[in-house]
Amino acid sequence: MTTDAIAPTRSATTAAEDTGTSRFLASDNTSGICPEAMAYMMQANRDDDLAYGNDRWTQLVTDSFRKLFETECEVFFVFNGTAANSLSLAHLCQSYHSVICHELAHIETDECGGPEFFSNGSKLLNAPGPNGKLTPDGIEQLITKRTDIHYPRPRVISLTQCTEVGTVYTIEELQAIREVADRHDLQIHMDGARFANACAALGVSPAELTWKAGVDVLCFSGTKNGLAMGEAVIFFDRKLARDFDYRCKQAGQLASKMRFIAAPWMGLLENDVWLKNARHANGMAHYLAERLEAFEGIELLFPSQANSVFANFPEHVLTALRARGWTFYTFIGAGGARFVCSWNTTTDLLDGLLEDIREVL
Numbered sequence: 001m002t003t004d005a006i007a008p009t010r011s012a013t014t015a016a017e018d019t020g021t022s023r024f025l026a027s028d029n030t031s032g033i034c035p036e037a038m039a040y041m042m043q044a045n046r047d048d049d050l051a052y053g054n055d056r057w058t059q060l061v062t063d064s065f066r067k068l069f070e071t072e073c074e075v076f077f078v079f080n081g082t083a084a085n086s087l088s089l090a091h092l093c094q095s096y097h098s099v100i101c102h103e104l105a106h107i108e109t110d111e112c113g114g115p116e117f118f119s120n121g122s123k124l125l126n127a128p129g130p131n132g133k134l135t136p137d138g139i140e141q142l143i144t145k146r147t148d149i150h151y152p153r154p155r156v157i158s159l160t161q162c163t164e165v166g167t168v169y170t171i172e173e174l175q176a177i178r179e180v181a182d183r184h185d186l187q188i189h190m191d192g193a194r195f196a197n198a199c200a201a202l203g204v205s206p207a208e209l210t211w212k213a214g215v216d217v218l219c220f221s222g223t224k225n226g227l228a229m230g231e232a233v234i235f236f237d238r239k240l241a242r243d244f245d246y247r248c249k250q251a252g253q254l255a256s257k258m259r260f261i262a263a264p265w266m267g268l269l270e271n272d273v274w275l276k277n278a279r280h281a282n283g284m285a286h287y288l289a290e291r292l293e294a295f296e297g298i299e300l301l302f303p304s305q306a307n308s309v310f311a312n313f314p315e316h317v318l319t320a321l322r323a324r325g326w327t328f329y330t331f332i333g334a335g336g337a338r339f340v341c342s343w344n345t346t347t348d349l350l351d352g353l354l355e356d357i358r359e360v361l
């Protein structure tokens with residue numbers, strides 16, 4: 001990706017003294033590690049411990065997830081979101097099954113066939129839907145379109161929360177989808193690359209937004225919330241988790257020093273830093289969205305419900321912004337320029353962007 005060119009990066013601890021050289025709004029993974037997570041990384045490095053997840057950090061964080069989700073879930077740590085999604089979907093499917101997802105879903109458009117590869121061929125079935133969301137009707141149509149033996153049998157519905165276009169499924173929407181799932185004996189997988197932002201946007205608890213609304217498996221991203229790396233795959237139905245550790249190992253996702261993926265999570269989970277980070281990111285996106293909307297000739301493409309803003313700009317504006325060093329993507333979701341805010345985005349940064357837009361418009 002040309003937008004990932006080497007450039008000076010913002011330091012996690014000196015955001016206040018930012019020199020203005022950092023112009024990263026392409027994704028929430030351009031941000032560094034948040035100080036709370038970094039502190040736990042250092043702490044985990046004080047003493048040696050057992051390998052392959054048998055260490056005390058992995059146990060501690062697993063227990064903390066159980067507290068956070070108010071249930072005895074099974075928790076596994078993997079390196080990135082593609083692995084979390086691909087392996088959890090593979091675990092829910094036989095190779096002759098299919099996964100229903102939105103046509104803009106990350107698993108469909110941005111994982112290089114990972115879910116199909118790790119499941120030995122489970123097919124992704126795509127449905128359209130407004131604002132990046134699957135609808136009960138769209139799902140029902142894919143399921144009932146064919147019921148014969150020649151069609152890959154639907155087994156899982158995969159929902160992205162927040163969606164790829166920065167919108168959020170409400171609890172009611174999730175419940176309606178669960179009803180369809182129940183009618184057809186399907187499981188629900190949630191790609192939670194921005195799960196924290198969804199909790200913050202809706203003001204609901206992680207339990208309410210997952211198992212209480214019928215989600216069976218959640219891929220909860222730490223990376224986009226402030227870790228260096230690491231996603232938690234959380235099974236709410238413990239039976240479904242059986243042998244998932246073997247699947248991770250076979251796929252090269254069992255970190256021998258797992259404690260260094262697990263321990264930084266403690267920095268997010270303690271004192272609800274994950275929620276604080278998400279609220280901050282969402283707040284910054286709202287700040288940007290409000291001001292962008294006020295410009296003549298700029299149109300927001302989707303309601304900005306979490307930490308990203310999608311907008312249509314005249315092409316010359318995009319070119320000029322890139323020339324001034326701003327990074328943003330234009331290939332995500334349905335097109336348009338996407339700006340993503342994170343735990344360390346500042347109003348200064350956004351004011352700089354707005355000022356540049358004003359100048360080049």
Ligand SMILES: *Cc1c(COP(=O)(O)O)cnc(C)c1O
Pocket residue numbers: 080081082083106107160163164191193223224
């Ligand atoms: C970032 C992201 C992922 C994970 O991507 P990786 O690069 O594999 O960590 C998954 N789903 C969505 C919607 C994302 O935005």
